[in-house]
Amino acid sequence: MLNYIIRRVLYVIPIGLGVTVLVFALVHMSPGDPLSAVVPPDAPEEMVQDLRKAYGFDKPLPVQYVTWLGRVLVGDLGVSVARGREVVEELRIAVPNTFILAAGGTLLGFTLGAILGGIAGFFQGRWIDKLATSIAITGVSVPHYWLGLVLVIIFSVEMNVLPSIGMGPGGSTAWEWDAEHMRHLVLPVITLAVIPMGLITRTVRATVAEILNQEFVQALHAKGLFQRQVLAHIVRNAAPTTLAVMGLQLGYLLGGSILVETVFQWPGTGSLLNSAIFERDLPLLQGTILVLAMFFVLLNLIVDILQSAIDPRMSRR
């Protein structure tokens, strides 16, 4: 077991290096000059060259990569070209904001998905199953940004009951868990929750339906257990699959939703990526992608270790 964990942790080193190469290459392969968006259109070429030199963009790409990697290894992701701010500092603000949104979206999506999926699974073929399934299909089919805009039009513009942008009256640095800030969370969380809700509904429905057909359920009924006691057994059996899907969705949402964060001006990693892309801010772009990619690498590591702890066969492979 310990050997497996050590081996698995050591794997992270080549994977991490591969991620850095990929991130750097992808960002630099994209067309366009990294300085064109930050210097005014009629800035003279000489001035642009000065700036290119100041940011090290005049050096060959392998040299730029090694320099960047050297800094990354000591926790320095560089300075945003457009903003002049430390990339680490930008991420320090953006990551928790995305986490709040992602956690809210996952929680709401999971709760609704589990309820709808459970109902649909128990009442397969009935009208309520069809209704729940329709809601689930709608959830996975509706484009995020469209739903966001519709919610803004209904609840912000027409009814004027919920704010349409931002994290609160004072911005993210003044975030509190109070009613005023919760109001800012409502629309983006609902928008973000629809896809996980749809996916979890379908997963739970299929899992519950499968379990209901298993012999142990008939045995439980034969033992004379009450319906709610049988239900408890079914839930316990359906939980691992559902939790696995929920975990995947949480990971996906933590990556930041560019569209949802842009529609609601939510200052998270999605919004950061959006501005980095439009401003061709390479240090910010590669720093943000790297952190998000490494987050997934680490998440996978944790999942693998946990799985091996639960199922010893995993570590013997």
Place this chain on the structure above:
Amino acid sequence: MRSKRPFSLRNLAIGAAAAILLAGTVSAPARAGGTLRVGMTAADIPLSWGQPDQGFEGFRFMGLMLYDGLINWDMSSADKASGLIPGLAESWSVDEADKTKWTFKIRKGAKFHDGSEFDADAVLWNFDRLFDKDSPQYSARMASLVNFRIPSLVYDADTNTKGWKKIDSHTVEFTTKSPDSFFPYQICYILMSSPAQFEATGSDWNKFAQNPSGTGPWKLTQIVPRERAEFVPFKEHWDETRQPKLDKVVTIPIPDPNARTAALLSGQVDWIEAPAPDAIPRLEERGMVMSSNLYPHVWSWHLSRVEGSPWNDIRVRKAANLAIDRDGIVSLLGGYAVKASGHVSPADPWYGSPSFKLEYNPDAAKALLAEAGFGPDNPVKVKMMISASGSGQMLPLPMNEYMQQNLAEVGIEVEFEVMEWQSLLDRWRAGAKAEQAQGANGINVSYTTQDPYSSFTRFLRCDLHAPAGVNWGYHCDAEMDELLNNASLAFDPVERDGWLAKVHTREVDNALFLWVVHDVAPRAMTKQVKGFIQARNWFQSLTPVSME
């Protein structure tokens, strides 16, 4: 100060439950007395260290709030063209014997927000910041944002020859490369940061940007990247007529026009810049006040004059200008535009008296094309580079498609190369002969006409094509160069404007661009916003504004 962010599953569960419950509750938006919240079009808070980024919006909502130039823009009137007025310099004059020498008398008693005095040393320090790479305050990024706006100023890095010199504690002499009457228009873009604050922030511009200090009428109290900047009045500002009436201004970047509109209608901001034209009737219906005014902006097609371009024939250029239904395009923009009669509007002192009138006359356009040897069986074929969006571009896709239809009706077939805004600017810098232009015959980039150099010189002078400048189309006309030289040698403002009027007259009579409309900078605000005077300028002042 950053507040604590307690985070636990319990808090999250309570929070999510509260959020769901609150979705159904109704509460009026909060309003602080005397606070104006502005929704900007920028995607981020403009740089606050002195020279702003984010184009002229950066000057409007950061640069000219925190800082002054030696010369400022007059933004006190909505009825006349906005001109230059004394700023941190009380007066300026050119040496009669040597017209490359300018003497600026520095205002006494002006203070930076940190309490330090503004004087001639501060002026020299600020110019070193932009040019002298050996000075500790030199910033390549800041220099890249503004140095191109002051091309006349002498600076030679090899010999360290500087065109700025202290005469006494309140007098500075500037030297230009050649006599240039446009110099005051160039120097007004240089904003003065505090040397004392730079030192106090560890000689680090990024730290200075968090706690900036200028001499402007507003002080920055908070800056949250990508979210908000907060300003309060600087009570010791040297100009009592520019003392802010508001208690506070909050600027919020909201780049998406629909999000800006929603933010205004839901009470999260009191003022938005550039609402989408199709949202304006809805905003008016909901009681919002629209403000607009002509300002120095032109939306046009910049034509290529390289060999083989169909635009080399003046008859084709004139035909295209006569083929455009500008009233239709103004309607497309919800009425928030003014038909172009040239590069600048007739209300501008540089308009002159062109004989070629930009009217909608398809028959005359067809006749000109026939005269040039084109007809239904032999249409003019042009390729244009356009963007799908961009600063000052208004609604580029529908406007260009409208023009494409107009031009097709007279026998000019237009093919579009649509690209992202930054890519278009890359190609604009490279010029019509560059490989990136891929043989395009024109480019659609909207332009400022705020000052003579931006309006005329950079596009019309023979030697300012790529890489020396942005004469994208390689236009070259010795007589035009002569007129431009005469204008830059005329130090009497009336005489200078007279020469510029001749430049513009020649430009229109030769149909050097395909001009379409001037923007009127629509902005929407609640009825509570009072006292705003929309100057005929890219820049605006929030000092007379108050909240009812």
